Structure formats: C-alpha cells, structure tokens
Amino acid sequence: QVQLVESGGGLVQAGGSLRLSCAASVSIFSIVTMGWYRQAPGKQRELVATITSGGSTTYADSMKGRFTISRDIAKNTVYLQMNSLKPEDTAVYYCYARKAYQYWGQGTQVTVST
Numbered sequence: 606q607v608q609l610v611e612s613g614g615g616l617v618q619a620g621g622s623l624r625l626s627c628a629a630s631v632s633i634f635s636i637v638t639m640g641w642y643r644q645a646p647g648k649q650r651e652l653v654a655t656i657t658s659g660g661s662t663t664y665a666d667s668m669k670g671r672f673t674i675s676r677d678i679a680k681n682t683v684y685l686q687m688n689s690l691k692p693e694d695t696a697v698y699y700c701y702a703r704k705a706y707q708y709w710g711q712g713t714q715v716t717v718s719t
Contacts (some may be wrong), residue, residue: 607631609700614713617690621717625685626699627710632681634658637681638703641674643696643715647711653698656683690717 608630617623625641633639640655640663654664654674662674673686683700695717700710 607636607702607704609702609708609710611698611700611710611713614698614715616716617717618718619690619692621690622686622688623715625687625698625700625715627685629681629683629702632700633678633683636702637703638701639676640701641683641685641692641698642701643698644712645693645696648696650699654685655701681688687715690715692717692719696710705718 606620610628611625613623613625636658638655638657641653642650642652643653652665653668653673655675656662658672671689676683695715696701697712697714699712
C-alpha cells in the first residue's frame, strides 16, 4: 500500500509559477514510476509528467519547457515545478505511483486566472 499526499496547489495569475509536492508513504526507490496527471472540468484525466525509479522523466508535449518533475529521495517526495502557467492549465492535479498496483493521491486544485 502506498499513500500519496499532494500539496502546493492554489490560485495564480497567468504567467506565474507554482510548485506541487507529493509525499509518498514508502521509499520512492521502491516505486517503479511516479508522476502527475491532471483533470480539468468536463475533460478526461491526462498525463502531465512522470519520473521513474531510475530518474528518467517524460512530459506531455504541452508541458515541455514549462513544467519540471523532480524528486527528493531522502524526503520520499516528488515535485512538479510549473512555470509560465496558462488559464488552460487550470485543473485538479493528481499524484500517481505505480508498483504492482496503481495509487493516486487525493488531488490538489490549480487555478490560473487571466
């Protein structure tokens, strides 16, 4: 069982930045893949970025160059640094972890105003 606790969401103006955190209840070395997904109202959940236990990262095309996923192994925490935010980035952001099963956090709201 893996518990994920997100934090760092909020309201920001377009062009601003936010950093999301996801604290895992187990060593993130034991987690095959961690990452972030988001879901905007009326839309399907979509991939934002992932990071593997080996440190490899992937990003959705629309986030490349603006978002950065990273981790602090000592803190069992994964981060999502979001820069140059746009109103279309408004969504609930979910932390994700995959071991033998998939685990999800409760989500954190990010709202980008014009």
